[in-house]
Amino acid sequence: MGSHRRLAPSGFDRGASVAVTVLSITAAALGVVPALAAPHDDTRAEVDRLYEEAEKATEAYNRADERADALREQVGTAQDGIARRQERINTLREALGSLAGAQYRSGGLDPTLALLFADDPEDYLDKASVLDRISAHQADALRDLQRAMRDLAQDREEAAGKLSELNRSRKEVAAHRKSVERKLAKARRLLNSLPEAERAAYDRASRSGRTGMPGFGGAVPASDRAAAAVAAARSALGRPYVWGANGPGGFDCSGLMQWSYAQAGVAIPRTSQAQRYAGRQIPLSQAQPGDLVTYRGDASHVAMYMGNGQVIHAPYPGAPVRYDPVGMMPGATVTRV
Numbered sequence: 564m565g566s567h568r569r570l571a572p573s574g575f576d577r578g579a580s581v582a583v584t585v586l587s588i589t590a591a592a593l594g595v596v597p598a599l600a601a602p603h604d605d606t607r608a609e610v611d612r613l614y615e616e617a618e619k620a621t622e623a624y625n626r627a628d629e630r631a632d633a634l635r636e637q638v639g640t641a642q643d644g645i646a647r648r649q650e651r652i653n654t655l656r657e658a659l660g661s662l663a664g665a666q667y668r669s670g671g672l673d674p675t676l677a678l679l680f681a682d683d684p685e686d687y688l689d690k691a692s693v694l695d696r697i698s699a700h701q702a703d704a705l706r707d708l709q710r711a712m713r714d715l716a717q718d719r720e721e722a723a724g725k726l727s728e729l730n731r732s733r734k735e736v737a738a739h740r741k742s743v744e745r746k747l748a749k750a751r752r753l754l755n756s757l758p759e760a761e762r763a764a765y766d767r768a769s770r771s772g773r774t775g776m777p778g779f780g781g782a783v784p785a786s787d788r789a790a791a792a793v794a795a796a797r798s799a800l801g802r803p804y805v806w807g808a809n810g811p812g813g814f815d816c817s818g819l820m821q822w823s824y825a826q827a828g829v830a831i832p833r834t835s836q837a838q839r840y841a842g843r844q845i846p847l848s849q850a851q852p853g854d855l856v857t858y859r860g861d862a863s864h865v866a867m868y869m870g871n872g873q874v875i876h877a878p879y880p881g882a883p884v885r886y887d888p889v890g891m892m893p894g895a896t897v898t899r900v
Contacts, residue, residue: 606757610750614879617746619863621806621815622834624739627732628807629833634729641722648715655708743806747880782852782870785899789853791827792900796867796875799823799884804877809833814877816865819884820855823867824900831900835865842900847889850897858892868897 754762784790796819805813810822817835824831831841838855839862850856850868858864866876866887873886889895 606753607761610753613746613750613753615863617743617750617806618816618879619861620739620742620746622817622836622863624743624807625815625817626834626836627735627739631729631732634725634732638722638725638729641718641725645715645718645722648711648718652708652711652715655704655711658704740807747806750880780871784853785851786853788824788827788829789851789900792823792829793852793867793869795823795826796820796869796884800875801883801885802877803883804880806880814884816877819875819877820865820867829900836862838862838865839896839898842898845897845899847895847897850889851899853900855898855900856889857894857896857898859894862896864892 784793799810799814799819799822802811803813804815806815807818808814809818814822817833817838820835820838821831821833832838835857839857841855845854847856852868852870854868856866856868856874858866864876866874866889868889869875869886872889874889874891875884875886877884878887
């Protein structure tokens, strides 16, 4: 969600400014204080601020969601390992049970073998004084069982820790989601509170970015993969901003960058903050098509440089994927993937 502060006033705004000036002069002559648009300007500024905060919360949501995905994978791997270890323990117990059965049939069960079926054979093995009462083969089998049970207990403990962390991460994701929804809902309410003409002016400003193909002044991508990412990003022009989405039907700012490079066969991180360090930092003056441009000190917005001073990005809710000038926001840093 890029900031939607306008780069230049639209024709509508210039007309509105003239109308307000004439109204002010007329009102002054009549001794009347007109209802100027300052409160509406404040409302629009507040909408801008809410959209910017929602974008930061969206990137926090993406970061937490990415962490939850990684934890889900780790928990799944741990659970698979537990199942394999449990299967090995069952196999060892069956083998030892067969051995005990054979001993029983050949002349009675050695009392020490009764401990094979205890939950914790380690207590038995720790008593070195009785080791001479079982064969070397039986002792090795017991040790194998002991190690397997110890490893299983460790795996279960690690899996429990990851599962607990996953639950915390899910709560964090939900909290960030609610934060985004609250900010966007408030922004929509504020926009709806504007008079129709003011809302139309804001909407016009919000969609002033180009969705057509600008001239790129002969600039060429830095690599074949950058060229493929540029082509993918262009194909997404006009698709809606959808917070938390990474395509193909809709995108948030970092989702568009990740999807575009994925079409080029390149995996980059999910969040704009991580994308800032997904390659080599270069000066803005050396930017080439396909380079990532992050904005603000916290890198909470990201776009792709397309050449001739233009970027492509998913700006914010209500504005489709579009072109805008590279200098649309402060704090631009450039990363070559």
